[in-house]
Amino acid sequence: MVDETIGKFRVISIPFDNVKTTSCAFIVKSGSADEPDPLAGVSHYLEHVVFRGTKKYDHFQLKYIVESVGGVLNAFTERRATVFYIKVPEMNFLKSFDVLKSLVFEPTIDEESVEIERKVILEEYKMNRDDPVSYLHDLLFENVWEGPFGRPILGYEDTIRSISKEELVEYHDKMYFPRNMIVVLAGRVNGAFIDVVRKELEKIDKEGEKKDNGFPNFTYPSSAIYEVRNDMEQVHIALAKPVPGMESSDYPAMALLNTALGSGMSSLLFHEIREKEGLVYDIYSQIYALRETGVLVIYSSMSPSNLGRFFEKLKKLLSSIQILEKFDYGKNRLLGKLEMMTESPGSVMGFVVDRLVCGLESYDMDSLMEEIKSLNRLDFEKVAKEVLSGSWAVFGLGPDSARLDFSILEV
Structure with a gap:
């Protein structure tokens, strides 16, 4: 390179x-x-x-x-x-x-x-x-x-x-x-x-100047935000929490946590809420990261009649130690996905571009993989406790009947 x-x-x-x-x-x-x-x-x-x-x-x-x-x-x-x-x-x-x-x-x-x-x-x-x-x-x-x-x-x-x-x-x-x-x-x-x-x-000699636009702070809405769409049969839910940005030393552990929480059919959320309870068709988590900050989002959709049980189950999972059982899964899956990317020029370019787009100057995949390999269970537990506990901003979209069970999620 x-x-x-x-x-x-x-x-x-x-x-x-x-x-x-x-x-x-x-x-x-x-x-x-x-x-x-x-x-x-x-x-x-x-x-x-x-x-x-x-x-x-x-x-x-x-x-x-x-x-x-x-x-x-x-x-x-x-x-x-x-x-x-x-x-x-x-x-x-x-x-x-x-x-x-x-x-x-x-x-x-x-x-x-x-x-x-x-x-x-x-x-x-x-x-x-x-x-x-x-x-x-x-x-x-x-x-x-x-x-x-x-x-x-x-x-x-x-x-x-x-x-x-x-x-x-x-x-x-x-x-x-x-x-x-x-x-x-x-x-x-x-x-x-x-x-x-x-x-x-x-040959291209054009000059210019661009100011740095800083970065956003995370603001919790005063209450859950729900928009009524009575033409929908399901209610769509997204929960959000501020997390470290890509430049943070905690970001590799955060990426591992996200993988364990909601990436793949073996992840905690998919296995416990879809496979065991049958409450939803799809559920996943995702990090939207900038250099300085990020947002962890959990998304799912379900019938309004399942909403109360969904929040009950989700709160229990986020506050339990079950996520710690997914350490090996999260680490091995994350490393495996990165290793598979190295076989494709387009995937490696995509990885580099994604990190540069987020504002990072560093884009070395090997260094990131070494950081992930060095993570232990204590690193994982520390980030899990810091991120998963506390308040989650909650957003919803769906029929008016689902609004009755709607509330801010406190873990």
Whole structure:
């Protein structure tokens, strides 16, 4: 793995032998948390619009050059970054890299493209509102993270309708400059490829400046938040708790705890609440982490008649020592999943990109694995007691009949 400066870019190369594909990502260190309130959703809007065409390629050519050889061209927006990436056969890398570079730096943002994508994004916004899982998570973050970190990444219907072509052009000009980016390559990354990438990146001399947007504090709502949707047969529940961020020395133990708690069919929550009780179809836990802070979320859905028993069982599990019995499962599963990632260039690049997107400078998977291997039961017990006990913010979405049993969860 090589981490170097090429021109004004930070470039990370992860070579793999005996593979025939190459992946590349441009990480723009600007996401929804960087947006002023009137432009909520502009990062995601821009991510869409650049695919409408560039100075060198029209919207069909952009996709066809990559997809016609079986490759992938895509992008996503997070709170602290927007990422554009390709994965292609080795023989097609240089042409696809040119497409990716043109997409990021030379989009032709015209009125027609802006209006077409406005309709597309509004459809995506409506789809998210109709999807109870997506909508519930948006509701959760709006209430536990203050300011722009808590806003939906897509923005709001009124901001999506009001963002103009001029504002998109200005935002692109302000945020898309080399020192605000990281380029990551993985797979068949040979010397000839690096020479071409170096030559192309050194041509881009744009300067800019971006302020650090800090990080959000976790705020507990004064009571449980429940939104009535009488067209639903189930009630969807999410519980949230603040946890250490990725830079914390406790984060590896926290990742182990999350795995033991709600990752896989053998996890504590799945085994005890679905397999033994039959109260739910799906239940899992997940960490949403930034560098400085994070949120542990437990999600499930069930019939309203099961809600009371669900909370009763969940509270008992979170306050018991049963989680300690899952130490070996959590540790071995977490290490195993990381080890399996090392076989795939795309997975390793994804791991590196995810950590950089969260604001970390460090991305070494081997170091993380060593930290996890060194964890003992006392480390696990300490973090479990600190995290699982106390108050959990509770959010729900479903029919009015489920609201009767609804309450803040105290463990």
